[in-house]
Amino acid sequence: MLEMRNLKLTLNGKPVIDGLNLEVKEGKIHGLLGVNGTGKTTLASLIMGISYPDEGNIIFEGQDITQCTISQRAKMGITLAWQEPARFEGLSIKEYLNLNRDLSLSEIENYLWMVGLPPTEYLNRAIDVSLSGGERKRVELASVMAIKPKVVILDEPDSGIDVVSLPHIMNGITEMSKQGSAVLLITHSEEAVSVADEVSVMCAGKVINTGLPEEMCQWFKSNCQTCNHIGTLEV
């Protein structure tokens, strides 16, 4: 349903994405592992149309969307929950979850419950700097759930989330996929990636292996520890 074909992007002379191929299948959770700086967030921004690749194509439902704008992609059903979400002065959580849609109060409350935020406490809070890092991330996840996207990129939705709330978050992600959203789940955690149907390992701007979660976790740990991240591990 979403396919990246030979994507390349050079930033300040550094090939950050370097011939990347990846396919995210309809309704499936696709995990993405990779050490810091390997290009995962950059890939997310390419998929969302925040930046454009120098080479390669992005295909969504058979259509080449490589040149489409953010808004166009969003309207097609692609969305993104950021690794470090933006803050907004004067915008309440309730309003943020209801951007561009017409949800009832109880629906909005339901999405907040799904990420473990009690609505009475959070509905009218602003998503400004007063929210903690973990709270902001959970709001971000709730906001993409509210969209019911066809594809969602979750950039480390579990990072900064306390261990008590993590199961909520993971449940929420599985629930999204059950309701038909394909998920590209970028994460560093073995626990998080275990909910995936399929996992890819990224190194130096490309996907170097894809398989089942457990397999890939093992493979990642044993290979990427000794790798000097120059993308030579490709199998």
Add this chain to the structure above:
Amino acid sequence: MIVVKEYEAMLEAYGKAGGNLNALKIRDAGNLVIHKNKVLSANEAAGIKVETEETETGVNIYFLVEEGVKIKHPVHLCFGVLPQEGLQEITLKVEAQAGSEVNVIAHCIFPNAVAVIHKMNADINIGDNAKFSYHETHYHGEFGGVKVIPKAKIRVGKKGVWQSTFVLIEGCVGMLDYDFEIFGEEKSNSELMVKVSGKKEDDISIVEKIHLDGAEARGLAKSRLVLNDNAKAVVRGETYGNAPFARGHVDCLEIVNGEGVIARAIPMVYVNDKQAKVTHEAAIGSIDKKQMQTLMARGLNEEEAVDVIVRGILK
């Protein structure tokens, strides 16, 4: 007869501008409606004394809140000039006696202005332990033919609280020259907030000065401006930490959202006591890219995204 007509016209404009018409009818709530230099309605409430004197160009107002009285209903003020031209000079003397508490909501209405001048000179005295909040909202037509010149000197007594907001986001002003200056005594807490949307050829000057003269006095001078078209603005936030443990902060944000916009911020922090601390932050720039991208990734187009961000900042 003419006065009745004027009053009705003012009420109509007041209602259109979002004023609370019912609030003006509450028997035991204070209110004051002034058109140009005519007092159309003045209602004292228990614990409040309002004296007015019409002058050739405006009205002198004396406003007193009696000692220890906590006023239940907000006091509503409505100032305006309805015709295309006119001058309105308001002189306001406020005495909030010790331990009193009141919330004043003012609407300033100039829907048809082509050449209107609205001046306010306020001399405000907040007694010890008194709490005074003052919220002024402006409604202007689209022509931008108003010179708005509000000036206030506010003395906040020991443990006194002053909170004011000045909001001008509806319509187009023309020229705004806002200058509020606070003198805070021991353990007083003062907050000045200005929210302005500049449009067309608007020329805007904001001065927020806070003197933290007493020990442990606190002050916050905050401003939020969104500048469109060819609007020009300069914001001066000055805070003086003159006493031990005085704490002050200046927070200015100006969004540049037009090709011809010129935005300036001049924060000034001054400390002459080694235990005082004053901080400032000023940011001027176009709308945050990441905020835009975030909203667009939720399906908003560019214009809608700008609108959501700007409305939030000015809220």
